Amino acid sequence: xxxxxxxxxxxxxxxxxxxxxxxxxxxxxxxxxxxxxxxxxxxxxxxxxxxxxxxxxxxxxxxxxxxxxxxxxxxxxx
Numbered sequence: 001x002x003x004x005x006x007x008x009x010x011x012x013x014x015x016x017x018x019x020x021x022x023x024x025x026x027x028x029x030x031x032x033x034x035x036x037x038x039x040x041x042x043x044x045x046x047x048x049x050x051x052x053x054x055x056x057x058x059x060x061x062x063x064x065x066x067x068x069x070x071x072x073x074x075x076x077x078x
Contacts, residue, residue: 015032015037016034018033
């Protein structure tokens, strides 16, 4: 199994900059530089989502069987 290094936004910017210099400031949307940028964005979003999901959320369902917040469970039925 090979080691995988995730594409970073800094590396993608370096690749995109190099391609833009070679092509008069233009980067094709189907080029390697564009794919690198998309991969970096996806990796950044994945890392942010994992960070957000790792923090405790006070709105998660109760694990005690009691209502999970003040004033919960007292809404009259319709």
